[in-house]
Amino acid sequence: MKSIIVKVCMGTGGIAVGGKEVLDAFREELALAGISASLGENCLTHRVGCRGLCARDVLVDVVVDNEKVTYQYIKPQMVRRIVNEHIIGGNTIKEWVVDEDYHNFYRKQIRLVLSRCGSIDPEDISSYINAGGYEALRKALFSMTPDEVLEEIKRANLRGRGGAGFPAGVKWEYTKKSPGKIKYIIANGDEGDPGAFMDRSVMEGDPHSLIEGMIICAYAIGAQMGFIYVRQEYPLAVERLEKAVSQARERGLLGKGILGKDFDFDIRLKLGAGAFVCGEETALIASIEGKRGMPRSRPPFPAERGLWGMPTVINNVETLANVPYIIKNGADWFLSIGTKSSPGTKVFSLTGKIKNTGLIEVPMGITLREIIYDIGGGILGDRKFKAVQTGGPSGGCIPAEYLDLPVDFDSLTSVGSIMGSGGMVVLDETDCMVNVAKFFLEFTQAESCGKCVPCRIGTRRLLEILERITGGKGKPEDIELLEDLSHDIKATSLCGLGQTAPNPVLSTIKYFRDEYEAHIYDLKCPSKVCKDLITYFIGDSCTGCTACLRVCPAGAITGEKKKLHKINQDLCIKCGACLDVCKFNAVLKA
Amino acid sequence: MSEIHSEALNEILSRYISQEGNIISLLQDIQESFGYIPEDVVKWFSKRLGIPPSRFFSVATFYAQFHLKPRGKNIITVCSGTACYVKGAQRLLSTVRRELNLLGEEDTTPDRIFTVERVNCIGACSIAPVFLINKKVYGNATSDKLLREIKHLKKGD
Numbered sequence: 001m002k003s004i005i006v007k008v009c010m011g012t013g014g015i016a017v018g019g020k021e022v023l024d025a026f027r028e029e030l031a032l033a034g035i036s037a038s039l040g041e042n043c044l045t046h047r048v049g050c051r052g053l054c055a056r057d058v059l060v061d062v063v064v065d066n067e068k069v070t071y072q073y074i075k076p077q078m079v080r081r082i083v084n085e086h087i088i089g090g091n092t093i094k095e096w097v098v099d100e101d102y103h104n105f106y107r108k109q110i111r112l113v114l115s116r117c118g119s120i121d122p123e124d125i126s127s128y129i130n131a132g133g134y135e136a137l138r139k140a141l142f143s144m145t146p147d148e149v150l151e152e153i154k155r156a157n158l159r160g161r162g163g164a165g166f167p168a169g170v171k172w173e174y175t176k177k178s179p180g181k182i183k184y185i186i187a188n189g190d191e192g193d194p195g196a197f198m199d200r201s202v203m204e205g206d207p208h209s210l211i212e213g214m215i216i217c218a219y220a221i222g223a224q225m226g227f228i229y230v231r232q233e234y235p236l237a238v239e240r241l242e243k244a245v246s247q248a249r250e251r252g253l254l255g256k257g258i259l260g261k262d263f264d265f266d267i268r269l270k271l272g273a274g275a276f277v278c279g280e281e282t283a284l285i286a287s288i289e290g291k292r293g294m295p296r297s298r299p300p301f302p303a304e305r306g307l308w309g310m311p312t313v314i315n316n317v318e319t320l321a322n323v324p325y326i327i328k329n330g331a332d333w334f335l336s337i338g339t340k341s342s343p344g345t346k347v348f349s350l351t352g353k354i355k356n357t358g359l360i361e362v363p364m365g366i367t368l369r370e371i372i373y374d375i376g377g378g379i380l381g382d383r384k385f386k387a388v389q390t391g392g393p394s395g396g397c398i399p400a401e402y403l404d405l406p407v408d409f410d411s412l413t414s415v416g417s418i419m420g421s422g423g424m425v426v427l428d429e430t431d432c433m434v435n436v437a438k439f440f441l442e443f444t445q446a447e448s449c450g451k452c453v454p455c456r457i458g459t460r461r462l463l464e465i466l467e468r469i470t471g472g473k474g475k476p477e478d479i480e481l482l483e484d485l486s487h488d489i490k491a492t493s494l495c496g497l498g499q500t501a502p503n504p505v506l507s508t509i510k511y512f513r514d515e516y517e518a519h520i521y522d523l524k525c526p527s528k529v530c531k532d533l534i535t536y537f538i539g540d541s542c543t544g545c546t547a548c549l550r551v552c553p554a555g556a557i558t559g560e561k562k563k564l565h566k567i568n569q570d571l572c573i574k575c576g577a578c579l580d581v582c583k584f585n586a587v588l589k590a
Numbered sequence: 591m592s593e594i595h596s597e598a599l600n601e602i603l604s605r606y607i608s609q610e611g612n613i614i615s616l617l618q619d620i621q622e623s624f625g626y627i628p629e630d631v632v633k634w635f636s637k638r639l640g641i642p643p644s645r646f647f648s649v650a651t652f653y654a655q656f657h658l659k660p661r662g663k664n665i666i667t668v669c670s671g672t673a674c675y676v677k678g679a680q681r682l683l684s685t686v687r688r689e690l691n692l693l694g695e696e697d698t699t700p701d702r703i704f705t706v707e708r709v710n711c712i713g714a715c716s717i718a719p720v721f722l723i724n725k726k727v728y729g730n731a732t733s734d735k736l737l738r739e740i741k742h743l744k745k746g747d
Binding site: 012013015016017054055057191192193194195196197200232233234235271273274275276287289290291292293294349350351352353357358359389392423425427431436439440443447449553575576577580 | 611612613614615617618648649652653654655656670671672673675676677681684685688709710711712713714715716717718720725726727728729730732733
């Protein structure tokens with residue numbers, strides 16, 4: 001045995017299911033077996049960022065003399081056997097190795113931005129440098145002029161990964177040309193879309209790629225100061241970014257005279273305080289300035305008047321993390337991936353009713369079917385696919401008829417949704433689309449900053465109508481009213497939040513009008529979700545185990561042991577607790 | 591204001607001055623020390639900085655992070671992001687609220703042992719539904735799991 005490397009997945013997902021305990025167990029067992037002592041520096045146990053397939057966590061790579069085996073669902077008590085049988089005995093424990101599915105998950109992916117996530121130690125700058133990190137920065141600084149760097153990013157047509165897909169190079173150029181000696185760069189890590197977590201994974205798993213992208217941008221446009229705006233809901237990302245920034249400073253990659261050149265740039269972290277609207281660039285700037293995060297009308301754009309009135313580039317985290325790869329490999333290489341109008345890859349978080357939930361990176365132009373069935377492994381419980389929700393509260397629901405749609409910025413917009421930051425929530429036949437629309441309106445209504453009337457009042461009215469419909473009190477004219485109101489809100493709201501808030505309503509009406517009609521005319525929720533339109537009852541498969549009777553908070557269930565139970569409809573509050581505990585599928589909904 | 595408090599307050603004040611002043615960071619520091627934003631603390635800073643209290647409260651009420659009322663010893667947070675929602679987050683929330691007898695708009699038990707909150711999304715969507723107890727994340731959650739954890743906490747007190 002010449003070398004042993006054990007890598008344990010420790011993103012937020014990995015830690016939540018016990019990643020740290022598994023890592024500690026490996027350290028302990030390897031020490032007990034005397035392996036760490038005999039191999040010294042050739043025995044490494046380290047944490048890695050998220051590798052994507054969080055559904056299988058804790059995932060562990062065991063590399064013995066360059067031969068890698070990946071284990072899934074590892075718990076601390078399983079570690080001793082891996083050390084004894086695999087590392088010492090040389091026999092792989094077959095039943096714990098990842099199955100074929102795991103490889104299918106990666107087969108159609110192209111991992112650029114995520115290439116180092118899950119393989120390097122995010123808390124150690126040498127790990128990043130050994131994997132080719134900061135080479136792009138050296139290339140830019142020592143063999144390219146700032147204008148050449150800018151030109152390369154423009155030519156690569158790198159479009160903003162945070163939502164609207166505006167070309168990053170154009171933003172950079174505009175900022176560069178705006179008069180003003182002081183210029184700023186802001187990395188937007190305020191990933192507020194519920195259901196999206198790619199920026200979190202990059203910041204947790206490969207923080208230096210973001211920092212390197214920012215330094216290159218600063219060199220290109222002549223900025224002196226950068227800010228990373230991170231959500232406070234991401235404590236691990238904050239911790240790792242802080243470490244990364246200070247390590248970069250120690251190595252002379254940030255601060256005065258970077259790499260010996262006449263070039264000064266530094267980065268500071270700013271914590272968001274929990275407001276979705278701060279993902280909008282002018283609101284985000286207000287928030288960094290310590291004010292209420294309310295957007296203002298544009299122009300002037302931040303490229304002209306941004307942070308503290310100075311020209312400012314604001315790019316999303318994933319966008320900036322792409323920059324080092326483009327500089328290192330060239331624009332032509334980047335243009336060869338993806339589609340003509342949307343080159344490169346996109347990271348999506350694939351969640352909801354799907355087998356392989358996790359983070360994926362695919363070339364633009366891949367179809368939804370490939371994402372959901374080939375990579376995602378299909379629908380959970382082999383139920384029927386109903387829709388995929390993309391773009392979070394600003395996006396829409398795409399039905400089965402568009403499964404073969406190639407995914408890029410423009411195609412998603414053409415079917416009434418948006419790319420957004422890349423959240424993909426898969427919905428199946430048990431999800432009610434009216435309820436989904438209501439969920440998003442509850443969200444946008446609560447997050448509307450209140451500055452402009454169409455958004456503040458309009459979203460509330462939309463929500464009230466949706467509540468009426470799901471509550472069984474819908475009126476025949478409600479669908480039309482929703483549509484009219486939606487169009488007005490879109491046309492007249494001040495910022496992106498209001499302009500896109502009606503999308504979930506419009507897209508569900510467009511593709512699932514029958515569900516709205518069933519709620520309004522038949523007083524039925526076809527997916528049996530909406531509380532006011534369903535009843536719970538107990539079927540013949542009841543064994544009389546009394547589990548539901550004991551858990552019912554309303555005392556609505558009666559029945560004796562080993563005899564059929566009954567739900568008193570007058571008392572039932574439809575909480576579903578009985579359904580959760582029943583082991584015999586005897587609790588039914590109608 | 592007591593001796594211990596004024597020490598903490600002076601430390602926050604000096605950090606604020608050295609970092610060229612930002613009300614959000616100041617409020618974050620206050621909340622870190624006190625668990626919420628007490629009115630008398632805001633007034634203390636208002637007097638020393640010459641900033642009216644209304645400025646502090648306009649910011650504090652804008653952001654979801656800030657709390658104007660004291661919170662419980664244990665914070666239970668149920669994630670209500672899209673992925674968690676479609677996988678039953680609502681039921682987790684109603685289970686825990688029922689278990690702790692929280693009614694209406696209340697989010698903290700009268701004995702201040704528990705506070706129940708929801709969060710928009712913590713980005714752990716692949717292990718949805720998710721809840722947090724005192725910042726520790728629990729994935730693939732069920733009502734049973736949540737109730738078990740609450741029982742542990744109750745016993746611990």
